[in-house]
Every structure is written in C-alpha cells, then in structure tokens.
Amino acid sequence: MSLDISRSHTLPAALPGFQSIKRYWDNAMAISTAKLMPGEVYVTKQDEMIMTVLGSCVSACVRNPRTQVGGMNHFLLPQKGAHAVVPSIEGAAARYGNWAMEVLINEVLKFGGCKDDLEVKLFGGGKVLDSMTMDIGLRNIEFVFGFLEMEGIRVQAHDVGDRYPRKLLYFPNTGKVRVCKLQNTNQATVVRREAAYLQDIKNKPLEGEIDLF
Amino acid sequence: MTKILAVDDSASMRQMVVFTLQSAGYEVVEASDGLLALDAAKSGHFDLVLTDVNMPNMDGIALVRELRQLEAYKYTPILMLTTETAGDRKMAGRSAGATGWVVKPFNPDKLLATIKKVIG
Numbered sequence: 001m002s003l004d005i006s007r008s009h010t011l012p013a014a015l016p017g018f019q020s021i022k023r024y025w026d027n028a029m030a031i032s033t034a035k036l037m038p039g040e041v042y043v044t045k046q047d048e049m050i051m052t053v054l055g056s057c058v059s060a061c062v063r064n065p066r067t068q069v070g071g072m073n074h075f076l077l078p079q080k081g082a083h084a085v086v087p088s089i090e091g092a093a094a095r096y097g098n099w100a101m102e103v104l105i106n107e108v109l110k111f112g113g114c115k116d117d118l119e120v121k122l123f124g125g126g127k128v129l130d131s132m133t134m135d136i137g138l139r140n141i142e143f144v145f146g147f148l149e150m151e152g153i154r155v156q157a158h159d160v161g162d163r164y165p166r167k168l169l170y171f172p173n174t175g176k177v178r179v180c181k182l183q184n185t186n187q188a189t190v191v192r193r194e195a196a197y198l199q200d201i202k203n204k205p206l207e208g209e210i211d212l213f
Numbered sequence: 214m215t216k217i218l219a220v221d222d223s224a225s226m227r228q229m230v231v232f233t234l235q236s237a238g239y240e241v242v243e244a245s246d247g248l249l250a251l252d253a254a255k256s257g258h259f260d261l262v263l264t265d266v267n268m269p270n271m272d273g274i275a276l277v278r279e280l281r282q283l284e285a286y287k288y289t290p291i292l293m294l295t296t297e298t299a300g301d302r303k304m305a306g307r308s309a310g311a312t313g314w315v316v317k318p319f320n321p322d323k324l325l326a327t328i329k330k331v332i333g
Contacts, residue, residue: 016299017298091229091232094225094229095229095317095318095319096318098225098226098317098318099296099318102226102296102317103296106267106296106297110267115269146225147225150228151223152224206318207318208296208298208315208316208317208318208319209298209314210313210314210315210316210323210327211303211313211314211315212312212313212327212330212331213307213311213312213313
C-alpha cells in the first residue's frame with residue numbers, strides 16, 4: 001500500500017470566523033500551523049500550532065485545559081488619542097486591547113467552561129528600538145496585565161519585556177510554548193512590520209459596525 | 214435624567230462603557246450578567262439597555278427575550294454591544310427583539326449618536 005503524503009498534509013477546517021488566517025503545513029514540526037500577523041486572533045480545537053513574531057507587540061495565549069480549545073492574539077495598542085479611561089492607557093488603545101483580549105477569551109469559552117478554567121500565558125512587549133522615546137512594548141505589557149487583573153484572570157506564565165523580538169510557537173492542545181529570542185539581523189523586519197501596522201490603525205481605526213433593526 | 218442599564222461580564226469593558234455614557238450625561242447602572250440585569254430591570258426603570266451577548270448565567274440574547282416579556286420593557290430600546298460578527302447570532306438577537314447590534318471595538322461618538330437616535 002502506498003502512503004498518500006498529500007492526504008496527511010490536509011489542514012483541519014478552521015473554526016468559523018478564523019478562515020482568513022494564513023495557515024500552512026510545517027514540515028519540520030509536522031503540524032498544521034496558523035501564522036498570526038499584528039491585529040489577528042486565531043482559536044482552534046484541533047492539534048495545531050500557532051506561530052507569530054513579536055517585537056513590541058504582545059501575544060496572549062489562552063486555553064481551557066478541560067476542553068483543549070485554545071488560541072492566541074497578537075496586538076499592538078494604537079498611539080495616544082482622546083478619551084482617557086484606564087490610567088495610563090487612553091480610551092482608543094484600551095478599547096482596542098480589550099477587543100483583542102475579549103475576542104480570544106470569548107471564542108475559547110464558546111466550547112465550554114468559565115473564566116476560572118482558563119490558562120493564560122503572555123509574551124512579547126520588547127523594547128526593540130533603542131531610539132524609541134516611548135517604550136511601546138512596556139505600554140502593551142502594562143495594558144494586558146492590568147486587563148487580566150481587572151477580569152480576575154490569573155497569568156500562569158509570561159516572558160515579556162527585554163530588548164529582543166521573539167518568535168513564538170504555541171500548541172493550544174497541550175498549552176506548550178516555545179520562545180526563541182531573535183538577534184539583531186531580524187529586528188529590522190519586525191520593527192518595519194509593526195510600524196506599518198501602527199500607521200494602518202492610525203489611518204483607519206478599527207471599529208465595529210452598527211446595525212439598527 | 215435618562216437612565217441606562219449597561220450589562221457586560223467584563224469589568225474593564227463596563228468601565229469603558231460607563232465612562233462613555235456618564236461623560237454624555239446619562240445615569241448608568243451596571244450588571245455583570247443577564248440574570249443580574251433582569252433583576253435590576255425589574256426593580257428599577259431604564260430608558261435603554263446596552264448589553265453584551267456572550268455572558269455567563271444568562272447571555273444577552275436570553276436577556277432581551279426575558280425583557281420583552283415584561284410590560285415595562287416591551288418597547289424599550291435594547292442595543293447589543295458585542296464582539297460577535299456572525300450573521301446567525303445577529304439574527305438571533307433581532308428575533309429576540311433587540312433594537313440594534315453594535316460590534317466592538319466601539320467608537321464612542323458613534324455609540325452615543327446611536328443611543329440618542331434610538332431613545333428618540
């Protein structure tokens with residue numbers, strides 16, 4: 001009997017709402033992999049890997065060990081605007097960060113369990129540019145810890161801050177994480193991508209639609 | 214003074230919503246799930262209910278259904294404020310009797326304009 005290799009590389013169906021996230025078969029790890037860019041969220045109940053590269057961005061990895069459903073977000077708070085709400089994190093940024101966290105938590109909880117069941121791990125928020133007058137990474141770190149404290153959700157593990165970008169591999173089925181701190185040669189690409197994303201959300205702020213019935 | 218019942222299981226989301234509504238001059242009462250909101254609605258009177266959809270104990274759609282059974286809330290504007298974009302959930306909200314569907318993250322000015330419009 002011949003081995004049908006292409007069949008073994010079929011990616012599992014993405015959950016509704018996550019079909020637009022880029023996925024591929026990672027040959028080295030032999031696993032279906034979702035690659036997150038800034039502003040994206042991915043949740044799965046399959047045996048998959050979620051990978052991303054973080055500069056000053058932060059990723060929260062959230063899973064329910066009982067249902068083995070888990071996911072990751074990748075966010076970068078927009079720059080200062082009006083409507084100061086949370087101390088040190090102004091309104092537009094807080095609304096955006098809240099959305100990134102709430103979408104992830106809600107999608108994981110749709111498959112059962114409550115907030116007390118969640119296993120949360122945090123990564124990123126590096127000060128990747130020496131010349132930055134403002135520590136964008138620190139702002140993202142402060143936001144996410146503040147959010148989880150206010151929601152009464154415990155952080156099980158974290159690797160945040162420092163000066164390096166991180167490559168993050170997350171396995172929502174088991175909760176395992178691999179973090180690789182990247183050296184200088186990779187910093188320029190990460191910084192450029194994050195700067196472009198910040199410009200995007202400045203030009204076109206993320207806001208949901210309003211429908212009156 | 215116009216009184217609004219703001220319902221969300223997320224404390225940080227409630228904080229932002231309450232700040233937005235109070236800064237526009239509304240009186241706001243908070244509830245952290247549908248059951249608590251239903252109790253608050255029965256013991257007081259509100260001109261508008263602004264509720265999340267995904268919540269423990271009683272979700273936002275069940276809350277709308279319950280409120281519409283009450284004489285006092287048959288015609289009260291009820292806006293859903295949610296991360297949910299799925300069409301079937303929106304249709305469920307509409308069938309339950311919601312007045313509108315606002316997707317997070319919300320723009321404060323547009324949220325306030327919508328509230329003003331539905332309160333009339």
